[in-house]
Amino acid sequence: MLLRLIKYFRGYVEVTLWGYAPERFFNLCSNHDILVWDLRRQGDAYDFKISLQGFRCLKPLLKKSGTRVRIRKKSGLPFFFFRYRRRKILFAGIFGCMLVLFALSRFIWKININGNDSVTDDSLLKFLEENHSSYGTYISNVDCTKLEEEIRSSFKNVIWTSVKREGTTLTVDIQENLIVAADQAKAALPDDLKDQEQSGYDLLAVHGGTVESIYVRKGTPLVQKGDTVKKGDVLVSGLLPIYDDSQTVTGYQYCTADADIKIRTKYQYKDSFSAKYEQRVYSGRVQNRYGVAFGEAFFQIPWKKPGYTQYTVLETKNQLHLFDSFYLPVSIVKRTFEEYETRQAVYTKQEAKERAARNLTEFLEKLTQKGVLILEKNVMIKAGKNKYTVSGSITALENTFQYAASTEHSLDPGTDEEGNAADGSE
16 A cells, blocks of 8 residues: 555556567666566567656667557656646645644544443543543643543542554543442442541441341441341441440440441332333335534535424434544434334233333343342233233342441440330330
């Protein structure tokens, strides 16, 4: 590719050679370091290409070998300039385009994000925008090393990152911690508690259930494996008792409780949807519109709308680029408009089951993203007069808790706030 560009900029000609001793002519070219290429024999003649500079040195070689040449085609930039030497506006336009390309090459127009899973593209793009490293940012203002450090400090589950720039493209490669589910499930310490003078914080149950396992890193455990807890119960206290020699509590040391506690709990699930729905019936009529997008601006050709009352739009956008890493802020956009009509329809039993299954799957996925392990699901679908109802329970294992300021009362799991025994005994 580079060699072809060099030949084009220097200019070359395609010629036909014939005469007494063409073989001697090619030997003379080799001895004088004159390059010829694409050599082909056509009967008693030879066709080949030679550079413009080399062609100017052929006269003595042709005389010695008794051969003649005829130019068949002229190619290259020198001939282009000579052919259009009177068209000053054309050259002014070419020069203006080169200036525009040079100016655009000083900004970021393409961002590639690789390796992210729990961290979404939108959150990373928003982060880059807040740090003045997004689309349209002047290249000299982008500090890749500083960005790497800020990404690692801002996203806790990112353990490695690499930011590099090539041309007008900014590439962000990250690697996330594989063990993030439990960390995401834990509650963060509320800001209103951080500002309090009280420095001890308890772990409270978010949902009721049975303790399957408990591992305490800091604090005083108030439950053990097999215990049944209710919502709001203190699982681990942030108070560490201080005993004297007679095992009498003389005071407390405050801390922020920290533990891994897995609780087997049940979620009540309920969903309902109408038996009637609007069904889209596509007519098969499709129209395409093409346009050019400059950043947020879009220019469509032709301007008129497709003329359908109801339609869907599928947009395909291809960003222009000169090389793999030299992207421009211009995109070719194709919009496909497909006409449809809406009709009232009623779910069949099978369609209702499929709709209920999709809704349940979405609900379970949200729980899984919070670090909840689904153990069992037991749901039923019932058909009413005008709607379907889905209800049941989901058994799950979770490591979720919330913080609360510690009190001395939280260290006494045996009595409730009214002084009655927690197990119901007198």
